[in-house]
Amino acid sequence: MTRPWYRWTAMGRRWGASLKARIALACVLIIAASVFTAAWLALAKARAQTAQILRESEAANAQRLAAILGQRVLRLQAALHSAAKVVPVGRFDDTAALAAYMDQRQVTATLFATLTLVDRRGEVLVARDESGVRHPRINLADRPSVRAALDRGVSTVSDPVIARVAAEPMLFFAVPIRADDRQVVGALNGGLRLSSRDLLIDLVTGGGGAGGGDGGRGPTRPAGPSVDAGSFVDTVVVDRFGTVLAHPDARMVMRSVRDDARLARAWRATALVPAVSASTGAGQAAAGEGLARPEPEDVIVASASVPELQWQVLRVAPTQQMLAGFDAARTEVAAIALGVAVLAGGLILLWTGWLMRPLEQLERRARALVPGGPAPGEGWPSAGGEIGALVHALREAVQQRSQAEADTASLLGKMQSMLHTAPIGIAFTRSRNFELVSDEFCALLGYGPGELVGEPASLIYASRDDYVALGGRVADAFAQQFEFVTDCEFVRRDGSHFVGELRGRPVKHQDPTAGTIWLLRDVTAERAEHRELAWSASHDALTGLANRRHFEVELQRLLPQVRPDAPAAALFIDLDHFKAINDTAGHAAGDRVLREVATALVGSVRRDELVARLGGDEFVIVLLHCDLAAAARVAEKVRAAVHSIGFVHDGQLLAVGASLGVVPIPPGTATVANVLQMADLACYAAKSEGRNCVHVQAAEQVAVQALPASPTPGDA
Numbered sequence: 001m002t003r004p005w006y007r008w009t010a011m012g013r014r015w016g017a018s019l020k021a022r023i024a025l026a027c028v029l030i031i032a033a034s035v036f037t038a039a040w041l042a043l044a045k046a047r048a049q050t051a052q053i054l055r056e057s058e059a060a061n062a063q064r065l066a067a068i069l070g071q072r073v074l075r076l077q078a079a080l081h082s083a084a085k086v087v088p089v090g091r092f093d094d095t096a097a098l099a100a101y102m103d104q105r106q107v108t109a110t111l112f113a114t115l116t117l118v119d120r121r122g123e124v125l126v127a128r129d130e131s132g133v134r135h136p137r138i139n140l141a142d143r144p145s146v147r148a149a150l151d152r153g154v155s156t157v158s159d160p161v162i163a164r165v166a167a168e169p170m171l172f173f174a175v176p177i178r179a180d181d182r183q184v185v186g187a188l189n190g191g192l193r194l195s196s197r198d199l200l201i202d203l204v205t206g207g208g209g210a211g212g213g214d215g216g217r218g219p220t221r222p223a224g225p226s227v228d229a230g231s232f233v234d235t236v237v238v239d240r241f242g243t244v245l246a247h248p249d250a251r252m253v254m255r256s257v258r259d260d261a262r263l264a265r266a267w268r269a270t271a272l273v274p275a276v277s278a279s280t281g282a283g284q285a286a287a288g289e290g291l292a293r294p295e296p297e298d299v300i301v302a303s304a305s306v307p308e309l310q311w312q313v314l315r316v317a318p319t320q321q322m323l324a325g326f327d328a329a330r331t332e333v334a335a336i337a338l339g340v341a342v343l344a345g346g347l348i349l350l351w352t353g354w355l356m357r358p359l360e361q362l363e364r365r366a367r368a369l370v371p372g373g374p375a376p377g378e379g380w381p382s383a384g385g386e387i388g389a390l391v392h393a394l395r396e397a398v399q400q401r402s403q404a405e406a407d408t409a410s411l412l413g414k415m416q417s418m419l420h421t422a423p424i425g426i427a428f429t430r431s432r433n434f435e436l437v438s439d440e441f442c443a444l445l446g447y448g449p450g451e452l453v454g455e456p457a458s459l460i461y462a463s464r465d466d467y468v469a470l471g472g473r474v475a476d477a478f479a480q481q482f483e484f485v486t487d488c489e490f491v492r493r494d495g496s497h498f499v500g501e502l503r504g505r506p507v508k509h510q511d512p513t514a515g516t517i518w519l520l521r522d523v524t525a526e527r528a529e530h531r532e533l534a535w536s537a538s539h540d541a542l543t544g545l546a547n548r549r550h551f552e553v554e555l556q557r558l559l560p561q562v563r564p565d566a567p568a569a570a571l572f573i574d575l576d577h578f579k580a581i582n583d584t585a586g587h588a589a590g591d592r593v594l595r596e597v598a599t600a601l602v603g604s605v606r607r608d609e610l611v612a613r614l615g616g617d618e619f620v621i622v623l624l625h626c627d628l629a630a631a632a633r634v635a636e637k638v639r640a641a642v643h644s645i646g647f648v649h650d651g652q653l654l655a656v657g658a659s660l661g662v663v664p665i666p667p668g669t670a671t672v673a674n675v676l677q678m679a680d681l682a683c684y685a686a687k688s689e690g691r692n693c694v695h696v697q698a699a700e701q702v703a704v705q706a707l708p709a710s711p712t713p714g715d716a
């Protein structure tokens with residue numbers, strides 16, 4: 001049983017390899033990438049544009065708030081000026097008059113938390129605050145703003161300070177009081193809480209632009225995170241030293257912007273450079289107004305300066321929160337892109353499935369191209385376009401192949417019948433295997449009809465080496481467009497060998513893979529007979545030695561090998577009184593003697609020496625690489641061997657002797673006849689010297705004596 005995981009893995013692999021799945025997957029990826037990229041780029045552009053709009057909007061807001069702040073300062077100063085004009089100048093020592101004056105400053109008192117009238121020395125003449133009108137004995141001449149009003153007769157606004165009495169951050173306005181002669185005789189001071197609605201607090205809590213005030217007694221914003229009403233934008237007012245004057249978080253007031261990292265970065269980004277001192281009057285411009293650069297990554301910063309106070313209004317908006325919609329949209333876009341891609345991929349999968357149905361049918365039909373499958377023209381899908389063209393081409397090819405197979409089968413049938421009856425061995429091999437064999441071929445090799453079909457061709461060769469060597473020769477012959485013919489030793493099924501004549505011809509010379517036709521016949525007897533005939537033609541039938549004709553051919557072949565450094569000699573042997581043996585013991589005894597002599601001759605020389613019977617009782621031996629002295633020694637050995645022959649025939653001891661003539665074969669000797677003539681003469685000399693002896697002919701005598709031709713004794 002197939003395990004489920006294996007089934008799932010196999011199905012996954014099939015799907016992975018499927019063209020449909022690949023196209024669908026590719027489409028999903030392309031569509032997802034396209035949708036996501038397009039949406040991402042659009043969002044990024046929209047985000048950048050929105051950030052720019054926010055910056056510009058916040059810059060305008062900052063400028064508007066700075067303008068409001070400036071107007072408020074001017075209005076407060078104007079109110080203080082108005083009050084200063086009605087100060088009872090000539091009655092500074094009249095406590096009741098001064099108290100009455102203060103008591104009547106209801107409107108001014110609603111604008112300022114404290115009102116203080118000081119004389120030329122800075123001594124407080126009368127003061128008014130939430131507790132009423134008082135005459136405290138204090139001197140304010142140490143305050144720079146009071147000092148400037150008294151000494152230089154100008155209206156001033158102090159830097160924020162922690163008030164001595166109220167113990168909270170306050171601003172002090174001072175205007176000079178002049179006598180009729182325009183001399184400064186004192187100053188009227190207005191103290192204002194930074195938290196006053198008439199100055200700052202409503203600006204940073206979203207009430208910017210609203211007129212009116214609470215007389216400097218506006219509520220302080222509660223501690224904790226605070227934002228511009230309904231938004232994430234913080235409005236912060238900072239003086240030229242970086243001291244926070246107004247902040248949505250009341251705890252930050254009078255602290256340095258450096259205490260809040262984000263605020264510090266925003267403030268630095270405004271690049272505001274202190275341009276005036278604390279004692280400088282309002283109205284001087286400060287640098288850095290407008291859009292801030294460079295802007296920190298996490299905030300959008302806009303700023304505007306309040307020239308009257310050398311303050312700066314900062315609008316700080318957290319980038320991430322302001323543009324959170326875009327960040328959320330990115331995730332949505334990714335999800336939508338994926339969804340669209342998956343949906344499109346599904347549709348494409350269905351579509352390609354529908355498109356590829358003919359292809360699947362074609363695949364099934366192609367799988368059925370096996371014996372026993374549908375008829376060549378049946379089962380093909382009907383389709384147009386490329387698939388239709390493919391179907392058409394395949395159907396044509398299958399029909400043609402089917403026709404070709406039928407033709408081949410018919411031809412093979414005829415061939416089989418021919419091979420069955422052919423009286424010669426015929427075989428067809430391809431790729432070194434038998435594909436067709438005639439009955440005779442099998443019979444030659446001891447196999448039943450057809451048994452060699454499918455077997456390797458090497459099976460019938462007696463030697464594996466012969467078979468391998470044959471391959472190269474066959475290839476050479478076929479390459480030259482020759483028929484290949486050779487004799488080779490084959491092995492039958494029973495292990496017996498025979499010599500066969502093998503003829504081979506390729507079916508197509510230009511295509512070796514098309515196969516080869518072989519003809520085989522057993523030539524064992526034929527070749528043996530031929531060898532027999534060839535041997536008989538060159539050998540003496542009685543003794544088995546080379547005959548005269550073969551001797552002459554061989555010596556003629558050897559003569560060129562004779563050189564001064566490779567001397568040679570010839571021994572001419574003639575039996576002594578052989579005729580008497582024939583005559584007394586009979587011809588058969590004479591034949592036996594001749595055979596014994598041949599054996600003695602062969603046994604006296606090296607195996608490869610040329611030993612021949614020239615005829616009758618005449619023999620000749622050629623010794624190669626043998627000088628005359630050595631030849632003389634061999635001749636003596638031969639003589640002794642012949643002389644030692646002896647056997648009893650019809651009660652009679654038969655023995656024989658031999659006369660030997662030894663001659664050197666001079667280098668350059670042209671003919672066999674010369675050699676035989678000289679050797680014969682030497683043998684004749686041995687006969688003359690009494691027989692059963694060796695006559696060695698000196699080399700210098702040989703040439704002289706060899707010149708005239710004379711008949712050999714054997715010819716007589």
Ligand SMILES: Nc1nc2c(ncn2[C@@H]2O[C@H](COP(=O)(O)OP(=O)(O)OP(=O)(O)O)[C@@H](O)[C@H]2O)c(=O)[nH]1
Pocket residue numbers: 542574575576577578579580582586587588589590591594615616617
């Ligand atoms: N048995 C036998 N005799 C042969 C054969 N061929 C030649 N003869 C005989 O060999 C003899 C050769 O004799 P010769 O060489 O003439 O005379 P010889 O008796 O040997 O005398 P010398 O040579 O002078 O010693 C002849 O009688 C031939 O008939 C052969 O094949 N068999």
